[in-house]
Amino acid sequence: xxxxxxxxxxxxxxxxxxxxxxxxxxxxxxxxxxxxxxxxxxxxxxxxxxxxxxxxxxxxxxxxxxxxxxxxxxxxxxxxxxxxxxxxxxxxxxxxxxxxxxxxxxxxxxxxxxxxxxxxxxxxxxxxxxxxxxxxxxxxxxxxxxxxxxxxxxxxxxxxxxxxxxxxxxxxxxxxxxxxxxxxxxxxxxxxxxxxxxxxxxxxxxxxxxxxx
Numbered sequence: 001x002x003x004x005x006x007x008x009x010x011x012x013x014x015x016x017x018x019x020x021x022x023x024x025x026x027x028x029x030x031x032x033x034x035x036x037x038x039x040x041x042x043x044x045x046x047x048x049x050x051x052x053x054x055x056x057x058x059x060x061x062x063x064x065x066x067x068x069x070x071x072x073x074x075x076x077x078x079x080x081x082x083x084x085x086x087x088x089x090x091x092x093x094x095x096x097x098x099x100x101x102x103x104x105x106x107x108x109x110x111x112x113x114x115x116x117x118x119x120x121x122x123x124x125x126x127x128x129x130x131x132x133x134x135x136x137x138x139x140x141x142x143x144x145x146x147x148x149x150x151x152x153x154x155x156x157x158x159x160x161x162x163x164x165x166x167x168x169x170x171x172x173x174x175x176x177x178x179x180x181x182x183x184x185x186x187x188x189x190x191x192x193x194x195x196x197x198x199x200x201x202x203x204x205x206x207x208x209x210x211x212x213x
Contacts, residue, residue, distance in 0.1 A: 016051065019045040019047060020041060020042070020045045020047055020052055020055060022045070024036075024041050025109060027041055028108070029108055029109040033063065033116075038052050063116060064116055064124040064126070065127075067109065068131070074101070075095050078094040078193075079094055087143075089186070089187065092140065092155075092186055093188045093192035096183070099163065100163070100178065104166065107166075114163060114164055114167065133152065136155060136156060139155075140155055176196050176198060176200065180200050180202075
């Protein structure tokens with residue numbers, strides 16, 4: 001049997017890494033961070049325990065990479081949903097709703113992710129984080145920001161703040177209120193993206209215009 005080509009080996013490594021990332025999202029969402037071990041993740045992914053450590057230096061870094069991948073794929077799916085928006089505010093509205101939707105639908109996972117970022121390890125730079133950054137930069141570029149490179153960090157900070165506020169134990173902010181504030185900041189119509197049930201706070205369907213970032 002002839003040895004596998006480099007491209008085949010690379011594809012196998014990519015698939016193995018993705019199985020590990022998917023398993024991490026599933027298990028932490030089901031059991032929480034502390035109750036999930038690297039061995040559990042390896043078993044769910046159908047991989048050897050040593051392979052998990054080969055790809056990722058620790059569980060905290062693995063979780064960040066897994067959530068960054070989930071966020072990237074969720075935003076990309078929202079932007080590609082039919083009918084696809086050409087350019088402009090609808091693009092940014094879908095990106096914002098994708099991130100807020102993850103926090104609303106997967107609170108255990110996203111709360112754990114935010115807690116990890118605030119710990120000593122900080123923000124993990126990884127391929128999945130770079131993919132997330134690129135899709136968000138693309139969204140602000142298509143939105144019409146004059147300087148996407150500076151607009152992206154601001155959007156990231158605003159989204160992180162909104163996710164934190166949604167998930168704050170004991171004093172969470174309502175999703176509709178946070179969405180309305182973000183939409184107002186960027187001059188987005190309430191009906192864009194995926195509006196939550198119940199309508200906008202105050203009964204108005206139009207966000208007030210705001211300065212372009």
